[in-house]
Amino acid sequence: MARSVLTADQFSKEQLVHLLDLSSRVEKALGRRRMLPILNEYILATLFFEPSTRTRLSFESAMHRLGGRVITSVGMQFSSLSKGETLYDTLKMVESYADICVIRHPMEGASQIAAKNISIPVINGGDGASQHPTQGILDLYTIHKYKKLMTDKIVIAFVGDIKYGRTIHSLIQYMSHFTGEFIFISPEELRLPEKYRKYLDEKRIPYTETEDINYLKEADVGYITRVQEERFLDHKEYEKFKDFYVVNSEMLAKCRSDIIIMHPLPRLSEISTDIDDKPQAKFFDQARNGLYVRMSLLLDLLGVPLGELDK
Numbered sequence: 001m002a003r004s005v006l007t008a009d010q011f012s013k014e015q016l017v018h019l020l021d022l023s024s025r026v027e028k029a030l031g032r033r034r035m036l037p038i039l040n041e042y043i044l045a046t047l048f049f050e051p052s053t054r055t056r057l058s059f060e061s062a063m064h065r066l067g068g069r070v071i072t073s074v075g076m077q078f079s080s081l082s083k084g085e086t087l088y089d090t091l092k093m094v095e096s097y098a099d100i101c102v103i104r105h106p107m108e109g110a111s112q113i114a115a116k117n118i119s120i121p122v123i124n125g126g127d128g129a130s131q132h133p134t135q136g137i138l139d140l141y142t143i144h145k146y147k148k149l150m151t152d153k154i155v156i157a158f159v160g161d162i163k164y165g166r167t168i169h170s171l172i173q174y175m176s177h178f179t180g181e182f183i184f185i186s187p188e189e190l191r192l193p194e195k196y197r198k199y200l201d202e203k204r205i206p207y208t209e210t211e212d213i214n215y216l217k218e219a220d221v222g223y224i225t226r227v228q229e230e231r232f233l234d235h236k237e238y239e240k241f242k243d244f245y246v247v248n249s250e251m252l253a254k255c256r257s258d259i260i261i262m263h264p265l266p267r268l269s270e271i272s273t274d275i276d277d278k279p280q281a282k283f284f285d286q287a288r289n290g291l292y293v294r295m296s297l298l299l300d301l302l303g304v305p306l307g308e309l310d311k
């Protein structure tokens, strides 16, 4: 695998299958032991210039569980970027202080710029409305746990903000390595960007675009997303779409009984809490899977011996 994780399309199917297997191994090992002291000599830097709960905390937890150490910088206002320091100079400092880093930044391609300019592995923790490649791998891992990803055709319905939903952009590229079909359910204004439609067309992957939430009934996986308020230039547009779809127990009752409902979180009104205790609701499991997947990514990127995992 490349030494950095920047976009979903950098991964081959073999690399994805390897990461799914490694994540499963990590999950089993964590079932036996609370700590897996493998990265004791390493420091992770988490640089989050946009808000985050899951991505930052799960990466930090992953590093701690692996015996490593973490340094962190959260929010532009608390870094010297707010005093006018460039991202380049900031990154040169991080290179001196850490062995690997995760960056979340509002600018598309920020982590690619970082990877070009520093010598330590860079992980894209979300760049604007573009990509969120590690979220996509944990989403894939979740689908793999509950569905027959390696053998069956999986119909995924993506619901909500497909234009700005970066986790969707990464997941469709990962899913393109497996047998699947996509249904994109969104208002016309929030449909899949042209770049990704072209990607699917070139790979001859079938997909349907619709505004009709009833297409969720055809899906094996319902992947619901928040309307990404922070990406809208006109707040009135956001207000128009924010409550466009709500998946609740009434809707769930119309779906396949074995559908799984996923959401990258945070959620607002698009998933009603009345489905939280239904067996189909997998979004909290999905977030937990982020720990196993991010542990396996840290191990893989740092290229350390993995014998400790089988003790």
Ligand code: CP
Binding pocket: 051, 052, 053, 054, 055, 056, 126, 132, 135, 264, 265, 266
């Ligand atoms: N799914 C996700 O990226 O969550 P956070 O924004 O809380 O990191």
